Amino acid sequence: MIKISETALSPAKGWQSPTTGEVAAALEVIEQKYGDFGSLCGIGGRTVRRWRVGANDDSSSIPYGCWVIVVWLATGAIIVESVALSEEQRAEIVELPQCSSATGWESPTAEVATRFIGKTSFTKLTRKEIAARFKWSSENFGKQIAGQKLNYIHWCCLMLLCGIQPTFMFQE
Incomplete structure (x- = not known):
């Protein structure tokens, strides 16, 4: 421990x-x-x-x-305040293309990334609210999404925000 x-x-x-x-x-x-x-x-x-x-x-x-x-x-501890999702939403997220490490990582399209951002999204959080939960610059986060260059750590953080467990993102 x-x-x-x-x-x-x-x-x-x-x-x-x-x-x-x-x-x-x-x-x-x-x-x-x-x-x-x-x-x-x-x-x-x-x-x-x-x-x-x-x-x-x-x-x-x-x-x-x-x-x-x-x-x-x-x-295994989640220290960021995660959002509550329905089982249907979780299943939808799990179906998105994933990568088990940064090797071979391809940023999701802006269309996919924005499914996590906004009041009608999975998280129901704005870009600024998500950025604040991770102490990110909301401007840089927005540029990454718009430019389809979301880095792997930010993607992992979005998954964590949605309650996706490490075994889903990282293969042991």
Whole structure:
């Protein structure tokens, strides 16, 4: 069992960055289970190393959205406030084209991505509301969607927001 502080397991509003020791411990669990986190999620090794470098009590530079995925994969805990979906909606999401790692990832079309954004979408959340839940720039998030260049981490976060479990996105 990994020991992680309460504030590092909080939703975005009350979140404080985990320590480098907490990040290193969580990444170690993920690497034993799934392999290299950076390769799995399309994040450079140098970036991942920066998140875990420093004394164990140093604050990590890991962005909240990435930390949400790290915690999810390492512990199964969902720290972002997810949305309630009907079984029909969940089944519809599961039928969308998926990819089990960043290798070979192709961003969904804007049409598919926008099924998750807006008051009549699966999430019933605006782009700004989704971005706030993951501490993303809503402008950059919008540009990714419009340009059909949604990165793999953002897609995984959208799946998590909808309550899709890691076994669906990441093959063990």
